[in-house]
Amino acid sequence: MAHQELNVQPVIDWLVEGAPPARLPQDVLLELCRRLVARGMPLYRGAAYVRTLHPNVLGRGFVWQADRDAVEIAEADYGMLESEEFLKSPIRVLFAEHVEVRRRVCDAACPMDFPILEELRVEGVTDFFALPLRFISGEVHAATFATRRPGGWREADIAALRRVITALARVAEIYAHMRKARNILDAYLGPNAGERVLAGEIRRGDGQDIHAVIWFCDLRDSTPLADSMSRQDFLRLLNGYFECVLGPVLEGGGEVLRFIGDAALAIFPVGGKPAEACAKALAAAREALQRMDKLNEKRPVRLRFGIGLHLGELTYGNIGTPTRIEFTVVGAAANEAARIEALCKTLGVDLLLSERVAGHLEGLRSLGKHTLRGVGDKMELFTLR
Helix, strand or coil, X not given: CHHHHCCCHHHHHHHHCCCCCCXXXXXXXXXXXXXXXXXXXXXXXXXXXXECCCCCEEEEEEEEECCCCEEEEXXXXXXXXXXXXXXXXXXXXXXXXXXXXXXXXXXXXXXXXXXXXXXXXXXXXXXXXXXXXXXXXXXXXXXXXXXXXXXCCXXXXXXXXXXXXXXXXXXXXXXXXXXXHHHHHHHXXXXXXXXXXXXXXXXXXXXXXXXXXXXXXXEXXXXXXXXXXXXXXXXXXXXXXXXXXXXXXHHCCCEEEEEECCEEEEEEECCCCHHHHHHHHHHHHHHHHHHHXXXXXXXXXXXXXXXXXXXXXXXXXXXXXXXXEEEEEECHHHHHHHHHHHXXXXXXXXXXXXXXXXXXXXXXEEXXXXXXXXXXXXXXXXXXX
């Protein structure tokens, strides 16, 4: 009977099949722990810790506990690597040394060399077992299991967990690669364009026509700024500038599509609600100007930039060569937005809105009609009062 209770082969077969019907990593862990318990494994806690490739996120931890029967997810930033919590954790040992860590907490002679062990003991845990989660790529991540069984894990339990972890690693690696792909596309293309690429819109010429508010911004006097400091310092300045100016765009539902040196192109898709899109773009512009004012309070030399807002039809898709493509927007409206921004310096303002955008808003000041370079008809431009 005991041998049947520890027969985890059905669990391994399920993992080999891809852990159906799970579609998210947390669902895999939830169902895995439930199936192990159903097979007779005295499992109280199961967790997986997987690092990823992301500019801000080091990795994610997934933790299941029997009393809650749910998986909690936590993200860790790169600062975690220097934290006392990580440096004194068994996870650091697994990541660095790729070895198993077992602590029979119920044993009076058990070394309590990790702070988490005392926390687990308070919860009634009697035995803790951590294993390397080895990917085919050579990466090593971590999985941990804890039990409340009197006397701790049986050797049959340990042997079963070692068998299960190999199959789990194959499924975890697939999800990890999917996560990396999404992270990379989100970071370099933005979430909307990234999802389109993942959905198969990858061929040159793939795309669709959209109606959007176009945002174009550009840092002024960047050449003398670059000449006055090291390239590394100028890079830090650009990053601070973009974070200040484009943060409100992302927070307001816009999409940043391109960085062109110290300029940037973004859009606020209309989606049948032009007035709402225009309002979001204006609110983001106001916030960007306010943040820049605060940033300039800390700088010896003020940073100045211009924002041009325009409304029009665009083609949103892939352009480029057969082997090097970019997902962006093209169309006359995008070029006109850049021309509008270029007039900010001439007209002595930091923000200009086209008559198409201003027509959906109130409380703006007209600066009259102006000729945009390369555009035939004059366009009325507006700014803040």
